[in-house]
Amino acid sequence: MNRNDEKLLNFICKADDKYKIDSDFYNNFRVKRGLRNSDGTGVLAGLTAIGEVRGYIIDDGEKTPINGKLLYRGIDTKDIISNMLAEKRFGFEEVIFLLLFGFLPDAKTLAEFKDLLGNLRELPDNFTEDTILKAPSPDIMNKLSRCVLSLYTYDENADDCSLPNMIRQSLELIARMVTMTAYAYQAKRHYYDRDSLYIHSPRTDYSTAENFFHLTRPDSSFTELEAQLLDVLLVLQAEHGGGNNSAFICRAVSSSGTDTYSAIAAAIGSLKGPKHGGANAKVIGMMEDIKANVSNWADKDEVRAYLQKIVRKEAYDHSGLIYGMGHAVYTLSDPRATILKKNAATLAEAKGFTEEFNLYSLVEELAPQVFAEAKGTNKPICANVDLYSGFVYKMLDIPTELYTPLFAVARIVGWCAHRIEEVIGNGKIIRPAYKSVCPREKYVKLSDR
Numbered sequence: 001m002n003r004n005d006e007k008l009l010n011f012i013c014k015a016d017d018k019y020k021i022d023s024d025f026y027n028n029f030r031v032k033r034g035l036r037n038s039d040g041t042g043v044l045a046g047l048t049a050i051g052e053v054r055g056y057i058i059d060d061g062e063k064t065p066i067n068g069k070l071l072y073r074g075i076d077t078k079d080i081i082s083n084m085l086a087e088k089r090f091g092f093e094e095v096i097f098l099l100l101f102g103f104l105p106d107a108k109t110l111a112e113f114k115d116l117l118g119n120l121r122e123l124p125d126n127f128t129e130d131t132i133l134k135a136p137s138p139d140i141m142n143k144l145s146r147c148v149l150s151l152y153t154y155d156e157n158a159d160d161c162s163l164p165n166m167i168r169q170s171l172e173l174i175a176r177m178v179t180m181t182a183y184a185y186q187a188k189r190h191y192y193d194r195d196s197l198y199i200h201s202p203r204t205d206y207s208t209a210e211n212f213f214h215l216t217r218p219d220s221s222f223t224e225l226e227a228q229l230l231d232v233l234l235v236l237q238a239e240h241g242g243g244n245n246s247a248f249i250c251r252a253v254s255s256s257g258t259d260t261y262s263a264i265a266a267a268i269g270s271l272k273g274p275k276h277g278g279a280n281a282k283v284i285g286m287m288e289d290i291k292a293n294v295s296n297w298a299d300k301d302e303v304r305a306y307l308q309k310i311v312r313k314e315a316y317d318h319s320g321l322i323y324g325m326g327h328a329v330y331t332l333s334d335p336r337a338t339i340l341k342k343n344a345a346t347l348a349e350a351k352g353f354t355e356e357f358n359l360y361s362l363v364e365e366l367a368p369q370v371f372a373e374a375k376g377t378n379k380p381i382c383a384n385v386d387l388y389s390g391f392v393y394k395m396l397d398i399p400t401e402l403y404t405p406l407f408a409v410a411r412i413v414g415w416c417a418h419r420i421e422e423v424i425g426n427g428k429i430i431r432p433a434y435k436s437v438c439p440r441e442k443y444v445k446l447s448d449r
């Protein structure tokens with residue numbers, strides 16, 4: 001420990017109790033912690049016509065759990081997915097159009113739109129060299145927010161918050177996100193992991209999912225099944241209502257009148273958190289930990305005992321969280337997890353991961369019981385999208401450090417739509433209140449302390 005560290009530690013010890021607020025105050029002042037009502041439902045903070053997340057019904061003031069539903073511009077995502085799979089075509093680009101413009105494109109419009117996106121995927125001249133390769137980051141999410149902020153300087157009309165300009169910026173960002181993710185990953189592999197550097201140019205004729213594999217794999221190879229599955233994941237993660245942490249952050253930042261790049265960079269920072277998008281990578285770490293510490297993966301008692309240790313903060317990352325479980329809105333089921341689980345089961349069988357898939361299912365089955373015991377409640381808790389998304393990525397041989405960035409490649413669509421809706425449709429700065437509970441003190445002259 002050097003002298004500066006010692007000094008700092010001394011200040012920190014004195015500040016130790018300065019960040020703790022007596023939990024009685026929250027009750028006394030009826031603070032809605034986490035912007036949540038007492039029954040766990042979110043405080044109504046706005047209106048949106050972009051995405052709808054349904055996990056319960058309120059009837060006569062009573063909250064009744066239901067199977068989850070996710071709708072984009074009023075259309076059930078289940079129908080979007082089943083249709084695109086039946087027609088064996090990629091759906092993410094159609095969803096981008098739907099979320100941004102508000103209606104389903106006809107075949108000709110969709111073809112033109114895909115063409116447009118394809119032409120926007122290249123990064124500006126020298127951007128890769130100057131912004132990505134010269135300043136790599138060990139963390140791709142960190143690099144992504146810096147890339148987005150840097151794009152501000154390449155935009156001659158960066159601060160214009162008119163509808164056409166925001167749509168133009170959104171489409172450029174959405175199209176480039178996969179390219180930036182891939183290059184940020186390549187830079188990380190090269191400069192931090194001492195691997196060879198691969199920079200492939202994006203292909204204009206490829207979908208986002210195809211481009212992801214093309215840009216990240218040294219030989220650019222991928223199968224149709226891989227691209228199709230990744231496309232399903234992108235569709236499922238493109239949007240999740242106005243109240244999810246990153247969309248709300250994006251809306252809050254946008255409401256100040258700031259530029260698109262600042263708002264999207266902030267949303268990326270939010271998604272990085274382990275309670276939000278970062279959970280998909282955390283799930284893999286947790287499952288590896290379970291696999292290493294449970295001798296029989298099919299033994300319910302042994303798995304249950306380990307989950308109890310996790311909840312008691314005695315195992316894994318000591319956060320007490322079972323990653324991939326629980327949701328602020330969904331109660332009985334998360335529709336994204338339901339769809340992904342089906343895909344994960346098929347892929348697991350094809351790739352020889354059935355035993356591991358069964359362990360995931362067991363965690364899904366046992367975690368609610370473990371919660372009920374630990375918390376003494378019967379509050380329903382279900383698997384969320386991240387329980388199976390990480391597992392699917394793993395079976396697709398996608399490196400763990402790309403799981404959360406891939407979520408960002410998808411969710412940027414929702415962020416952009418929410419930003420536009422906030423700026424155009426609301427127009428009032430988001431500004432809640434905080435009650436000060438700090439006792440009044442007199443200023444003491446320096447010589448008298």
Ligand code: COA
Pocket residue numbers: 040274275276277279311320321322323324325326327328329384385386
């Ligand atoms: N592991 C441990 N505890 C959990 C939990 C989990 N997976 N999910 C919920 N809880 C706890 C909460 O911390 C809370 O405890 P508290 O009352 O002591 O503060 C209680 O159960 C009730 O939480 P609830 O209101 O149902 O959920 P939330 O809205 O506070 O949290 C999540 C929602 C998603 C943040 C939470 O479920 C979680 O952290 N899950 C794990 C991370 C994850 O998978 N995130 C991805 C979300 S898509």
